[in-house]
Amino acid sequence: MCGCKRRYAMTCPPQLEPANFKPQKVLILTKLSRYEFEKRRHPELTERQLEKCLRMRGSDYNILLYHHYIHKGVENTVNSVFTAAGIETRVVYRFDYSDPNIEWADAIVTTGGDGTYLLAASRILDRNKPLIGFNSDPTRSKGQLCLPQKYSVDVKEAVEKLLKGKFRWTFRSRIRVTLIGENIFKPPVELHDQQLRYHEYRYLDLEPQLHTLQKDISPCSGIGVARRVLPVLALNEVFIGECVSARVSYMELGFDDVKGIKQKCSGFIASTGTGSTSWTYNINKLTEQNMEEILTIVKEETGFKIQDTDQYFVSKITEKFNQMLITDPEVSKMVYTIRDQLVSSPMRSECVKPRGFAKTISVKSRCFDASLVIDGGLSFTFNDGTRALLEIHDEDALRTVTLLGDSTEVSFKH
């Protein structure tokens, strides 16, 4: 029977049943290593000059080169293993990760870390186009979205399992964003691409906007309210807030049936289950430092004696709390976080819970210079008056693989 979960069983095309899955064309999106990045950044420099330049900035040329070769090693192995299996491949950097290339492929493969995987995912709108990630530097990054780290070494085994149908499909929920208001059709800024330019060029990314801004001069130009479903889906999270980190963000939030909640904060984050181990996790996780202090207060207040008050106990409680923050990548609800929720005065407990679940979220911008950012990559303008509708739809899920015979199955709170 089909490897898809029940909710997809009806719609899973026969050629996508694991036993029948035989991709002919694979597009390999590979990461630009830091070494390659620095080379592109300073084309005028010789190797020795680059080494000197990096040393002056406190970076070690040799370490960069070392990790560059580890990455290239995995990239080349992945490419040759697929080729050896009679599969046509194309290897591209993000600059050439285009819709024609994506349409051409039966499956997308990434060699890099989670960043590369997220970039690949954001452009795959077809639920029938699978995405598989190889972690090209397990020594440095966990690569939670990629295949287990052992497959970075044993690429061949992974590809064999894939081609022999020894896997099940996993459908990671994603967030669909609909913008409502004026000036919602501006081209987004790619925050990663920006980093690949000299700093003094980064503002040029915004030029297309500067050209089309005439209609902004009066936000009251009386044009009817437009709607736009964004051409990308969020696999990790949607961040909404002032572009500039140090500014307070003002917004009106709505969760499912509750509407019009005014908030001041350092940004709002709506996360998927996949994203619940990422940024959202790092914002909400409790540290052992805090837990230790909390337990001390509880003891003072109650005189209650914990038998094992040692570090082990603190760690256990902390882990149990943090584990609670992680949700199943396949569930169709969002975890939201109101970051650094502003309470007008210390000691006053806030009315809205800064963390919770919702099936539908609406955000109205009260910001001056805000952005809506998908997976830390694509940044859309989101200024005063604009509304964003965030939803999860089954048909937007990302098709990924879980190879069988690995002990990577986890159970989650729903």
Place this chain on the structure above:
Amino acid sequence: MCGCKRRYAMTCPPQLEPANFKPQKVLILTKLSRYEFEKRRHPELTERQLEKCLRMRGSDYNILLYHHYIHKGVENTVNSVFTAAGIETRVVYRFDYSDPNIEWADAIVTTGGDGTYLLAASRILDRNKPLIGFNSDPTRSKGQLCLPQKYSVDVKEAVEKLLKGKFRWTFRSRIRVTLIGENIFKPPVELHDQQLRYHEYRYLDLEPQLHTLQKDISPCSGIGVARRVLPVLALNEVFIGECVSARVSYMELGFDDVKGIKQKCSGFIASTGTGSTSWTYNINKLTEQNMEEILTIVKEETGFKIQDTDQYFVSKITEKFNQMLITDPEVSKMVYTIRDQLVSSPMRSECVKPRGFAKTISVKSRCFDASLVIDGGLSFTFNDGTRALLEIHDEDALRTVTLLGDSTEVSFKH
């Protein structure tokens, strides 16, 4: 005897002893109300058009006007009370808050909220120039840096106490920032001023930079390493991180004697005691929501029975924890926060405590497009290789007043 605390007693000039304090010239820095802001933003619109424009963005013209009048009321009262006392005044907006005006005055007074107070403070480098804040809209903002709210109504009483020496000086510690590296002399961007422009103009703020960027093209231009003590002092906090909110920040941190701690996070914040009730508080505060869940886990794990498990108990523990985060504005150490500290994998406890105290902090940027922001206002470029040294010096403290006969004295953990 002198109203200064001991550490200042030796250096307190006689004319600044509360009994002798008789300012002749007072500079009043007043806030630009949202109504005035919108008027400036849309000079082409009539009142009726503005009303329509605001309504289209979901803002209420009448409420804006209402708060504008409250603000103007306080501003005018403050001005006339000082004038009536035979003191010369000048009322300015932030655009005219210039060094000549500041030098001209014996004391600076603000009418607005904490934002206006912070802006005023940032430019006062002379420890003998007092700053006094009137909260011009107590109905909306707490104004923790301003005089107690009752003085927004009874301005006269406040000025009388001030001129009769019925106050003590309070010296709020501030953070001195020294930048070390290349390209540290770029003009900063004023984030508040930016908001007072049309969006399409905001990039013009950066033009001076774009002109002087020639030397950036190769960060390796071999110029010797320069030092620069920034011309502003931080009263609340110094934020360091990627300009763009949604980007991860990389940096190397040093606290007192511990050096070279590599971190990934959503920015680093060094706060004063004054700032410990502000952004730093909102980042670190524990919510009752979390406390409830923690106590539930503790009970599950220990089977321990709390007598009053009700909301009251949760609130009490939460408040006690949060109170712990607040430190004395006069102490000469910083509270630092590593925001959203990135842990490479869930469940793994981080090595560096994300929150703590330090007398000296050094930060080395590993960022691509980062800024160092003083009190959420002045933003300095702080890119890869640049170092910042953060220190608190007694001579940098801000001279403010605590009027006597108010029950505003609080005690703090040191």
